[in-house]
Amino acid sequence: xxxxxxxxxGREVSVPKGTTVLDACxxxxxxxxxxxxxxxxxxxxACRLCVVQIExxxxxxxxxxxxxxxxxxxxxxxxxxxxxRKVILELLVANHPLDCMTCQKMGDCSLAEYAYDYxxxxxxxxxxxxxxxxxxxxxxxxxxxxxxxxxxxxxxxxSEIQGKSILDFSHRGFDTQVGPAFNLPYNESDCxxxxxxxxxxxxxxxxxxxxxxxGRPWEVSKVQTTCPFCGVGCNFDLNVKDGKVxxxxxxxxxxxxxxxxxxxxxxxxxxxxxxNRVTTPLIRKDxxxxxxxxxxxxxxxxxxxxxxKKTYGPNSIAALSSAHCTNEENxxxxxxxxxxxxxxxxDHCART
Amino acid sequence: xxxxQRILVCAGTGCASSGALPIIDVLNNEIKRQGLxxxxxxxGTGCQGFCEKGPTLVIEPQxxxxxxxxxxxxxxxxxxxxxxxxxxxxxxxxxxxxxxxxSSMGDIRFFAKQHRIVLHNCxxxxxxxxxxxxxRDGYKGIVxxxxxxxxxxxxxxVKKSGLxxxxxxxxxxxxxxxxxxQTPSDKKYIICNADEGDPGAFMxxxxxxxxxxSVIEGMLIGAYAIGADEGYVYCRAEYPLAIKHLGIAIKQxxxxxxxxxxxxxxxxxxxxxxxxxxxxxxxxxxxxxxxxIEGKRGMPRxxxxxxxxxxxxxxxxxxxxxxxxxxxxxxxxxxxxxxxQFGTEKSKGTKIFALTGKVNNTGLVEVPMxxxxxxxxxxxxxxxxxxxxxxxxxxxxxxxGCLPEDMLDLAVDYDTLTQAGAMVGSGGxxxxxxxxxxxxxxxxxxxxxKKESCGKCTPCREGTTxxxxxxxxxxxxxxxxxxxxxxxxxxxTIKETSLCGLGQFAPSPILATLKYFRHEYEAHIHDHKCPAxxxxxxxxxxxxxxxxxxxxxxxxxxxxxCISGDKKTNTPYVIDEEKCIKCGxxxxxxxxxxxxxx
Numbered sequence: 047x048x049x050x051x052x053x054x055x056g057r058e059v060s061v062p063k064g065t066t067v068l069d070a071c072x073x074x075x076x077x078x079x080x081x082x083x084x085x086x087x088x089x090x091x092a093c094r095l096c097v098v099q100i101e102x103x104x105x106x107x108x109x110x111x112x113x114x115x116x117x118x119x120x121x122x123x124x125x126x127x128x129x130x131r132k133v134i135l136e137l138l139v140a141n142h143p144l145d146c147m148t149c150q151k152m153g154d155c156s157l158a159e160y161a162y163d164y165x166x167x168x169x170x171x172x173x174x175x176x177x178x179x180x181x182x183x184x185x186x187x188x189x190x191x192x193x194x195x196x197x198x199x200x201x202x203x204x205s206e207i208q209g210k211s212i213l214d215f216s217h218r219g220f221d222t223q224v225g226p227a228f229n230l231p232y233n234e235s236d237c238x239x240x241x242x243x244x245x246x247x248x249x250x251x252x253x254x255x256x257x258x259x260x261g262r263p264w265e266v267s268k269v270q271t272t273c274p275f276c277g278v279g280c281n282f283d284l285n286v287k288d289g290k291v292x293x294x295x296x297x298x299x300x301x302x303x304x305x306x307x308x309x310x311x312x313x314x315x316x317x318x319x320x321x322n323r324v325t326t327p328l329i330r331k332d333x334x335x336x337x338x339x340x341x342x343x344x345x346x347x348x349x350x351x352x353x354x355k356k357t358y359g360p361n362s363i364a365a366l367s368s369a370h371c372t373n374e375e376n377x378x379x380x381x382x383x384x385x386x387x388x389x390x391x392x393d394h395c396a397r398t
Numbered sequence: 399x400x401x402x403q404r405i406l407v408c409a410g411t412g413c414a415s416s417g418a419l420p421i422i423d424v425l426n427n428e429i430k431r432q433g434l435x436x437x438x439x440x441x442g443t444g445c446q447g448f449c450e451k452g453p454t455l456v457i458e459p460q461x462x463x464x465x466x467x468x469x470x471x472x473x474x475x476x477x478x479x480x481x482x483x484x485x486x487x488x489x490x491x492x493x494x495x496x497x498x499x500x501s502s503m504g505d506i507r508f509f510a511k512q513h514r515i516v517l518h519n520c521x522x523x524x525x526x527x528x529x530x531x532x533x534r535d536g537y538k539g540i541v542x543x544x545x546x547x548x549x550x551x552x553x554x555x556v557k558k559s560g561l562x563x564x565x566x567x568x569x570x571x572x573x574x575x576x577x578x579x580q581t582p583s584d585k586k587y588i589i590c591n592a593d594e595g596d597p598g599a600f601m602x603x604x605x606x607x608x609x610x611x612s613v614i615e616g617m618l619i620g621a622y623a624i625g626a627d628e629g630y631v632y633c634r635a636e637y638p639l640a641i642k643h644l645g646i647a648i649k650q651x652x653x654x655x656x657x658x659x660x661x662x663x664x665x666x667x668x669x670x671x672x673x674x675x676x677x678x679x680x681x682x683x684x685x686x687x688x689x690x691i692e693g694k695r696g697m698p699r700x701x702x703x704x705x706x707x708x709x710x711x712x713x714x715x716x717x718x719x720x721x722x723x724x725x726x727x728x729x730x731x732x733x734x735x736x737x738x739q740f741g742t743e744k745s746k747g748t749k750i751f752a753l754t755g756k757v758n759n760t761g762l763v764e765v766p767m768x769x770x771x772x773x774x775x776x777x778x779x780x781x782x783x784x785x786x787x788x789x790x791x792x793x794x795x796x797x798x799g800c801l802p803e804d805m806l807d808l809a810v811d812y813d814t815l816t817q818a819g820a821m822v823g824s825g826g827x828x829x830x831x832x833x834x835x836x837x838x839x840x841x842x843x844x845x846x847x848k849k850e851s852c853g854k855c856t857p858c859r860e861g862t863t864x865x866x867x868x869x870x871x872x873x874x875x876x877x878x879x880x881x882x883x884x885x886x887x888x889x890x891t892i893k894e895t896s897l898c899g900l901g902q903f904a905p906s907p908i909l910a911t912l913k914y915f916r917h918e919y920e921a922h923i924h925d926h927k928c929p930a931x932x933x934x935x936x937x938x939x940x941x942x943x944x945x946x947x948x949x950x951x952x953x954x955x956x957x958x959x960c961i962s963g964d965k966k967t968n969t970p971y972v973i974d975e976e977k978c979i980k981c982g983x984x985x986x987x988x989x990x991x992x993x994x995x996x
Contacts, residue, residue, distance in 0.1 A: 090699075137861055195856075218678070
């Protein structure tokens with residue numbers, strides 16, 4: 047691998063060829079604020095918050111889309127750069143509701159974090175503000191376009207992670223919005239509700255509806271786990287407050303799935319505390335389902351299957367396995383049917 | 399009486415909207431009626447450049463220009479010119495300096511100082527006829543290239559000519575072609591950017607309307623040099639006549655064997671299509687333009703990769719604008735050395751400007767690079783309307799800047815103008831007189847830029863609106879002490895951090911007016927006065943008792959009844975400033991100059 051040496055804020059650093067200036071900084075613990083950048087998405091270079099000064103370059107180039115070159119001299123914190131970032135943040139905050147106290151994103155909001163860092167007040171540019179309706183017509187995603195900073199990450203997540211391309215920009219200039227075609231609410235669009243858009247939103251424009259009012263980021267502990275819904279093995283973080291799961295968020299380090307999840311994994315956690323949940327085996331006695339011990343239930347199943355096989359032959363028995371199970375469990379199921387029962391009558395819900 | 403006389407009627411968009419098209423029919427009927435059809439013919443041409451005086455027509459070969467012609471004038475013109483051999487004096491142009499009518503185009507200041515290379519055929523030929531183009535050496539450039547020059551030699555010739563892109567940035571054309579040529583690929587495209595969008599600029603439209611074959615020939619030569627076999631002309635849909643004429647020209651060129659496969663038996667293939675844009679200003683930016691052709695939302699993307707490496711459909715692509723392409727045939731035909739004699743050392747050739755505003759002669763003018771602003775405004779433009787005082791020239795459209803009087807002797811070329819805080823841009827020249835408020839002008843251009851921002855990058859999307867709001871406040875007399883610092887800091891940040899040229903140059907009108915006309919901003923903010931008496935909210939009207947004859951005309955015409963007084967009781971007429979809406983009707987109505995505006 048070819049390595050390059052460049053100078054960042056007077057410090058010499060070496061990075062592999064093909065590294066962006068942003069990554070070169072982050073590899074060396076030099077903080078650069080970003081809003082539209084996400085490692086798993088292609089870079090748009092749109093928010094312009096990551097601008098730096100590079101010797102010999104016109105204007106202030108955005109570090110996320112500028113390739114590091116041999117001998118490059120980069121300044122990331124000089125007054126000119128910090129002033130430019132502050133102006134950009136002031137512009138964003140001037141067109142952003144300042145209801146942070148009640149915002150679900152408080153404590154996890156990139157805009158708030160950088161505004162604090164750069165001493166932004168939101169008072170410099172007073173003027174027109176957006177006033178768009180809130181989209182709350184679906185059970186999963188709460189969308190407040192007034193908080194949207196138009197970074198475009200949700201659009202990229204929809205097309206590049208989920209492959210659906212439901213979202214795009216509409217209108218122009220100051221009136222620019224993000225949304226499904228014709229600005230339909232999410233529930234009237236072709237949205238799968240995978241929530242990838244929510245997982246990349248840096249502000250409170252897209253939040254998990256189920257978690258609203260349930261807890262603040264600093265009250266929540268994140269427990270990494272594997273999704274039980276199917277055999278893919280997606281990882282995510284259970285958000286736990288006071289011993290209770292209040293929701294699910296993507297874990298960017300999830301080895302199988304990254305930030306991607308499906309609607310069940312991300313939003314299907316309410317079953318944990320459902321009253322309808324079956325917690326013990328049930329045996330029908332005199333027409334009524336009665337709770338039973340596992341031993342009793344398994345004995346009963348073994349006896350019944352044995353009787354049927356003996357009386358009617360193995361091909362009178364069939365099994366349908368489930369996507370809820372892991373690959374290993376599904377393998378065991380077919381092995382059981384073929385080797386123990388002696389039939390090929392085995393199928394799977396995902397195949398039918 | 400001379401044989402084969404022609405009447406060239408300007409049928410470009412400007413003159414057509416002033417009523418030129420019916421004049422052509424009336425001329426033909428009248429020629430027939432007077433039995434002249436064997437010696438006199440009528441040609442509907444493209445733009446002759448003198449739009450403000452339209453409809454215009456030129457009698458050839460004598461080169462007599464008639465202006466503001468109406469259908470009723472036709473019979474008289476035909477009779478005077480072709481039967482009596484005399485002029486219709488009242489339709490001739492009056493020279494503002496001598497106050498005398500001038501008939502011959504050679505004597506008209508507007509034309510005398512121009513040097514027409516790109517506009518060589520505009521207003522002279524019928525753009526719908528390929529034979530009229532070929533009769534004036536058309537397609538000789540591509541023939542020369544295909545019959546005796548290698549693509550490298552063609553590229554070298556263009557490089558040597560010193561031609562720089564006429565779209566605004568002034569990048570050397572030959573060098574740009576070279577980048578695209580060097581990129582290995584099985585497919586390359588060339589594009590003609592005809593998405594002309596600067597307010598007031600219409601040179602590209604006029605070239606496409608008046609001489610479409612020159613653009614096709616330029617693109618053919620470029621395609622041959624670069625190694626492209628397919629091209630697009632991206633033209634805004636608001637240019638229906640340009641699209642129509644270009645469509646006809648493409649068809650004719652295909653039939654004549656200049657477009658298609660195996661052109662002129664050379665083995666070189668080139669196909670040309672028109673793509674109609676929906677009118678977004680930002681689509682003039684090359685990456686947004688290509689996105690638009692691909693069917694995507696017209697938004698710029700970051701460069702690199704540059705179009706020469708990855709352009710349309712991911713293939714190497716070269717984009718030049720109409721005027722640039724239209725220069726190419728002349729360079730090939732006459733050689734780089736010939737071309738190099740025009741212009742300055744670093745800005746070769748000519749540039750077309752759309753001269754508009756408070757100047758006597760407005761229209762399309764083509765001058766050698768290096769001509770001074772003073773020559774353009776006071777010679778070609780014949781000075782300021784109504785004898786008023788010149789204040790500033792806005793050059794380069796919404797991305798350009800305003801230059802004051804003491805910069806009138808600047809040579810118009812890429813580097814000089816950029817240094818002065820303006821730019822050649824696409825070539826808009828708006829002349830302003832003492833009644834123009836420079837804060838209001840900046841506000842006007844910012845209103846344009848904010849509406850045309852695509853919304854992708856933060857500084858341009860949010861910042862243009864905030865700059866506009868500050869300017870709007872200042873023109874309303876609500877400016878605050880800190881506004882100028884805020885405005886300047888915002889403008890510089892937007893310039894330095896925006897993604898594309900639209901954003902980077904949107905603050906130019908502000909930065910240039912702050913540089914040269916800061917006192918006007920200060921007068922608005924500190925004194926609540928508009929020095930040009932233009933900003934309504936800052937005006938106050940009063941009646942001079944000495945001059946007032948108490949005729950009551952002002953009071954009778956005041957739409958808000960805010961003027962009171964009575965002759966009988968000798969009560970002087972006064973204006974109630976609370977109720978006054980500053981419409982200016984009282985000033986217009988007063989016969990004694992008793993109402994004053996301050």
